[in-house]
Amino acid sequence: MRRFLLPLLLALAVVPVHAADKEYTLTLRKNRFVPAQITVPANTKVKLVIVNEDSTPEEFESHELNREKIVTGKGKIIVWVGPLKPGKYPFFGEFHMDTAKGVLIAK
Numbered sequence: 001m002r003r004f005l006l007p008l009l010l011a012l013a014v015v016p017v018h019a020a021d022k023e024y025t026l027t028l029r030k031n032r033f034v035p036a037q038i039t040v041p042a043n044t045k046v047k048l049v050i051v052n053e054d055s056t057p058e059e060f061e062s063h064e065l066n067r068e069k070i071v072t073g074k075g076k077i078i079v080w081v082g083p084l085k086p087g088k089y090p091f092f093g094e095f096h097m098d099t100a101k102g103v104l105i106a107k
């Protein structure tokens with residue numbers, strides 16, 4: 001049984017780390033991201049909550065973050081990113097590329 005003890009302790013140790021994960025909300029309003037710029041901690045797993053207040057669907061997309069996910073009209077999605085190196089990570093709404101633009105800054 002002894003060999004199960006270390007994995008068990010490691011599994012338990014992971015729980016508080018995840019509980020401390022940071023959460024950031026991006027709202028889609030009139031086909032724009034509000035806020036258009038967010039700053040998140042570098043080297044940390046971060047939870048993005050994307051709330052679509054518009055009645056039309058949008059697609060959250062970022063080549064730099066390697067993410068692409070549809071959010072329905074009046075819908076909400078969760079996008080996990082990171083841990084990220086310090087830097088700028090642009091994102092956009094693929095269905096409204098003229099207006100739905102933003103940047104995530106990790107530092």
Ligand SMILES: [Cu+2]
Pocket residue numbers: 059061068094
């Ligand atoms: Cu796309």
